[in-house]
Amino acid sequence: MIRINLVPRDEARRLAAKRRDKQIGVVIVSTLAAVILLAEIVTRGEADEVQAEADVYQEQLAELTKKYQQTVILERKRDELEAKLKTISVLERQRRGPVHVLDDLGIATPEKLWLTEMREAGGAAVLSGRGLDNQTVALFMRNLETSPYFDNVELVETKQVEEGKAKYKEFSIRSRVLYAGRTPPPAPGPEEKKDETAATDAGKAKEES
Numbered sequence: 001m002i003r004i005n006l007v008p009r010d011e012a013r014r015l016a017a018k019r020r021d022k023q024i025g026v027v028i029v030s031t032l033a034a035v036i037l038l039a040e041i042v043t044r045g046e047a048d049e050v051q052a053e054a055d056v057y058q059e060q061l062a063e064l065t066k067k068y069q070q071t072v073i074l075e076r077k078r079d080e081l082e083a084k085l086k087t088i089s090v091l092e093r094q095r096r097g098p099v100h101v102l103d104d105l106g107i108a109t110p111e112k113l114w115l116t117e118m119r120e121a122g123g124a125a126v127l128s129g130r131g132l133d134n135q136t137v138a139l140f141m142r143n144l145e146t147s148p149y150f151d152n153v154e155l156v157e158t159k160q161v162e163e164g165k166a167k168y169k170e171f172s173i174r175s176r177v178l179y180a181g182r183t184p185p186p187a188p189g190p191e192e193k194k195d196e197t198a199a200t201d202a203g204k205a206k207e208e209s
Contacts, residue, residue, distance in 0.1 A: 132169070
């Protein structure tokens with residue numbers, strides 16, 4: 001069968017251009033849809049990766065938080081235990097304190113000095129007695145100051161007394177009694193030990209030079 005195109009040439013060109021524009025539009029729309037779909041797939045994949053990474057970090061944070069809380073609890077228990085041990089140590093020293101006070105008092109008393117009275121109230125003590133001379137009384141005070149159970153040793157008064165041909169110094173001394181003992185200074189840390197060693201070495205070097 002023979003077909004004869006009876007459409008005018010200009011109309012045919014217009015229809016061809018219209019079909020071409022329609023085809024181009026379809027291609028553009030398809031391309032945009034493909035790009036959008038691809039972007040959605042890529043974005044969703046990245047979002048899943050980010051979410052998975054966030055979940056891992058969240059688990060790590062929860063684990064660290066748990067460990068931190070456990071550490072805080074352990075430190076609090078350690079502090080409570082140290083406080084209890086310190087209290088027990090103080091109570092133990094206070095229990096044995098009077099014995100040590102009397103022992104140190106006897107050790108501090110020179111041969112030529114005699115105690116006649118000791119009054120103590122609220123940790124404040126007054127010692128009264130007689131000594132051969134002022135030097136003996138001063139020695140007694142120095143001995144008391146070296147004891148960890150006596151502090152703030154002060155001379156209240158001295159006066160000359162005579163018994164027959166013998167002359168004595170009658171004295172009264174005030175002191176604070178520490179039944180728990182004087183708290184020893186803290187042990188030097190590593191840095192302090194280094195500084196002390198360096199100072200000692202420097203002193204030796206200076207002496208040698």
